[in-house]
Amino acid sequence: MEKEIKPFPITSIPMISYQEIRSISPNKAREIIRRCLLKKKGNVSAVARSLHIHPKTVRRARDGTLEDQSKRPHTSPKRTDSELENIIRREGIHTGYRYRRLSHFLKNKYQIVVNENTVKAILKRYAVPRKTIRTKNKRVRHLYDYEHLTPFAEMQLDTKHILDQNALPTKIYEHILMKNLPRYEWNIIDAATRTRFMAYSHELSATFGFLFVSLVLLWLRAHNVRCHIHIQADNGMEFCAGSSKKEALWNEQLSFFDASFSSIPAGKHYFQALVENSHRHDDEQFLSIHPIRCNTDDQFITKAQRWQDTWNTARPSWGIAMNGITPLQKLKQKSDLITSHIFHFPVLLLENLLQFTTGYYVPTNYLL
Numbered sequence: 001m002e003k004e005i006k007p008f009p010i011t012s013i014p015m016i017s018y019q020e021i022r023s024i025s026p027n028k029a030r031e032i033i034r035r036c037l038l039k040k041k042g043n044v045s046a047v048a049r050s051l052h053i054h055p056k057t058v059r060r061a062r063d064g065t066l067e068d069q070s071k072r073p074h075t076s077p078k079r080t081d082s083e084l085e086n087i088i089r090r091e092g093i094h095t096g097y098r099y100r101r102l103s104h105f106l107k108n109k110y111q112i113v114v115n116e117n118t119v120k121a122i123l124k125r126y127a128v129p130r131k132t133i134r135t136k137n138k139r140v141r142h143l144y145d146y147e148h149l150t151p152f153a154e155m156q157l158d159t160k161h162i163l164d165q166n167a168l169p170t171k172i173y174e175h176i177l178m179k180n181l182p183r184y185e186w187n188i189i190d191a192a193t194r195t196r197f198m199a200y201s202h203e204l205s206a207t208f209g210f211l212f213v214s215l216v217l218l219w220l221r222a223h224n225v226r227c228h229i230h231i232q233a234d235n236g237m238e239f240c241a242g243s244s245k246k247e248a249l250w251n252e253q254l255s256f257f258d259a260s261f262s263s264i265p266a267g268k269h270y271f272q273a274l275v276e277n278s279h280r281h282d283d284e285q286f287l288s289i290h291p292i293r294c295n296t297d298d299q300f301i302t303k304a305q306r307w308q309d310t311w312n313t314a315r316p317s318w319g320i321a322m323n324g325i326t327p328l329q330k331l332k333q334k335s336d337l338i339t340s341h342i343f344h345f346p347v348l349l350l351e352n353l354l355q356f357t358t359g360y361y362v363p364t365n366y367l368l
Helices: 018-024 026-039 044-051 055-063 082-095 099-110 116-125 170-179 206-222 244-257 269-287 297-313 327-334 350-358
Strands: 154-161 184-190 196-201 229-233 259-263
Touching: 018 026, 026 044, 026 055, 044 055, 082 099, 082 116, 099 116, 154 206, 154 269, 184 206, 184 269, 196 206, 196 297, 196 350, 206 229, 206 244, 206 350, 229 269, 244 259, 269 297, 297 327
Parallel strands: 154 229, 229 259
Antiparallel strands: 154 184, 184 196
C-alpha cells in the first residue's frame, strides 16, 4: 500500500510581518490593510491588533493613497534662495563642473561664496548630469600616474588656431583680421604641475615648431630641471606630420637637451587632453576678451604674457591631483630645487625671434 501523504500543517508556515511587507512594497502593504478592513467590517482597532501596527497606520491606508507621500517639509527657512539655485544649476549644466570646482568658479565669476556641500546638494536636487568618460569597459584610465609624476618629465605640445568663428565673438574675430594680429598660439603644458609655456606666430611651420620646443627646453635646463623630458604632440604639419624619418631627426637633435619627442597615434586626440583642455580656457578667459584692446603685435604679446603669468601663478587648477591649487603651489609641493622664476617664461612672437637671429626672415603673408 502506498503511504498516505499528509498535508503540510498550515500553522508551521512562518508569517511575514507588515513591516517586512512594507519594506518590499509600501503599496502592497496598504492593499493588505484595506482587505483586512473589509473582512473586519471597517474595525480599525481590530485590524491594528491583528497586524501589530498603530491605528493611525490603518487610517492612513484607508483614507489616503497607496503611494507614499512626500516627506519634504512645508517650509525651509534655511534653504538657498531660488535665484542662486538657478545660477548654480545653469552654470553646472553649462560648464560640467562638479561641486568643488563649481564653488570656486562661482566665487571668481559672481563673487558669490557658496559652501561646497550646498552646491553638491543643489546639483543633486536638480539632477544635473555628471560628465562621464566613455571607455569600452566603462573604467576611467588616466594618462599618467599624476601623484608620482616628476615635474616637467612629461609634456604635451600643441598649436591653436586663434581665428575660430565657433569660439570667438564676431567683433573679436573681425578685429584680429583687420589688425593682422597673430593667428596661431603655441603651447607646451607640463602634466605634473599644469605649467604652460606659450608663443605666437602669424603662420604655421615645422621651423617654428622646432624653434619653440628648443626655446622651452633651454629655459627648463637653465632653471635646474635635470630629469629626462619627454614631449608629445599630434601629427600636424607644424611638427613631424606623421613622418618617422622626421621624428627620428627631431629626436637626434633633441638628445642634446636630454629630451625626446613622440607623435600620438592618429585620431587619438584624448592623448592630448591636458593641452586641448587649455584651449577652451584660452577662448573663454583670454581670446574672447582682450584682443579687442590690441592694435599691434606688441600689445597682443603683452596681454598674452599676463595671461600666461596668471595661469601659472594665480589661477587654480581642478584637474587630476591638482585639488584647486596653482601650478606654482604644485611645483613647491613637488620640488624645492626648481626656482619659481621658471614660471615667467617670455611669451614671444616667433617671426620676430627668427628675424632677430637670421636678419632676413619675412612672414609669408607680407609677400602675397
